Amino acid sequence: MPAPAPAPPRGRVGEVFRAFLKLGVSSFGGPAAHLGYFREEFVVRRRWIGEAQYAELVALCQFLPGPASSQAGFALGLLRGGPLGALAAWAAFTLPSAALLVLFAAGALAIDGPLGQGALLGLQAVAVAVVAHAVVGMARTLTPDLRRALIALVSAGLALLLPGSLGQIAAIAAGAAAGALWCRPGPGEQSAEPLAVAVSRRAALVALTLFVLLLIGLPLLVRLTSSAWLGAADAFTRAGALVFGGGHVVLPLLQAEPAIAGSVSHEQLLAGYAAAQAVPGPLFTVAAAYGFEMAPGSAALAAALLALIAVFLPGMLLLIAALPFWNRLRRVPSARAALAGASAAVVGILAAALYSPVITSGITGSATLVIALVCILALRVLRIPAWAVVLGGAALGMIAVLTDIGIGWG
Secondary structure (H helix, E strand, O other): OOOOEEEEEOOOHHHHHHEEEEEEEOOOOOOOHHHHHHHHHHHOOOOOOHHHHHHHHHHHHOOOOOOOOHHHHHHHHHHHHHHHHHHHHHHHHHHHHHHHHHHHHHHOOOOHHHHHHHHHHHHHHHHHHHHHHHHHHHHHHHOHHHHHHHHHHHHHHHHHHOOOOHHHHHHHHHHHHHHHHHHHOOOOOOOOOOOOOOOHHHHHHHHHHHHHHHHHHHHHHHHHOOHHHHHHHHHHHHHHHHHHOOHHHHHHHHHOOOHOOOOOOOHHHHHHHHHOOOOOOHHHHHHHHHHHHHOOOHHHHHHHHHHHHHHHHHHHHHHHHHHHHHHOOOOOHHHHHHHHHHHHHHHHHHHHHHHHHHHHOOOOHHHHHHHHHHHHHHOOOOOHHHHHHHHHOOOOOHHHHOOOOOOOOO
């Protein structure tokens, strides 16, 4: 059934922080899974936002550089609790995984042994269930007719044929173009409510100016001062500003930065990225581990925090700059039709992500297939909360590894 209409915002920052902290410690599986967790928590359960509004927000975040799921979370916090709510959402969703990755970089945390391997096995299967649940639910609302179903299908094909950010951007652009032609609203058809975000045009222009100043000013300051701290901030800021398509794309950009590659070995880069796959929250938090390894002794924690803020900041500034103009744009009938097509394209993009990388990496044997099916049943039929499904999937994965049942296909 379509999600009910959203409840009015109440501006409670503590509520935003608690909601995102729960997701920050339980949202495993990468960007596509995070968007599924967000939908379950904020569209279906808490009703902070409607289905169509959420799809439009996801489309905007997919189209902008930066970490799409974190940008969506930031916008949801902004919608619910204003600027402080946005900061609370970002901190609560980001800091748990950043802390775990810093512990990993410091050698205080290891992810091994049968229990750890089993938990990871189960959590990968849970991600399959969460994304599948989101795709089915969004498809019912956002592809109600043949035209929009075809847009979603073509978008899924584009996302699969052109892996990475190029396919996602092409899919949204093609969906918007098709929507402008085919999805014009009828005389009595209602469009989604605008996003009630507390961002003025002046704040948007300030954010855009800061974004440009960071990209231009930091390299100049590095040349003038030769500061290692400014060099690190410049490297992580540039990587965060150039990423399209989510956290999986950030690793090669970080590797290409001399300031990072000169201080973090190739083995440390790969180990940190592997650890980021095993913790909840956004993949961009791997920057905290790299920042920690770039600074000696007592300065390591400060360097980790600097790297974490620098890699996220550009994407958040661009989102702030886009939001008020996005609401103005969507009032135009042709723009609303384009947004309907873009929203259908989001369904296709998530469906493509469900196949690759979620299913291809998450279903590795009969055990993970059974765990995924059980978790889908728990989410869709039994209506069990996502956090409880995460715990149950991890427990089933441990049992599978300890009993050596169905681990592989052989």
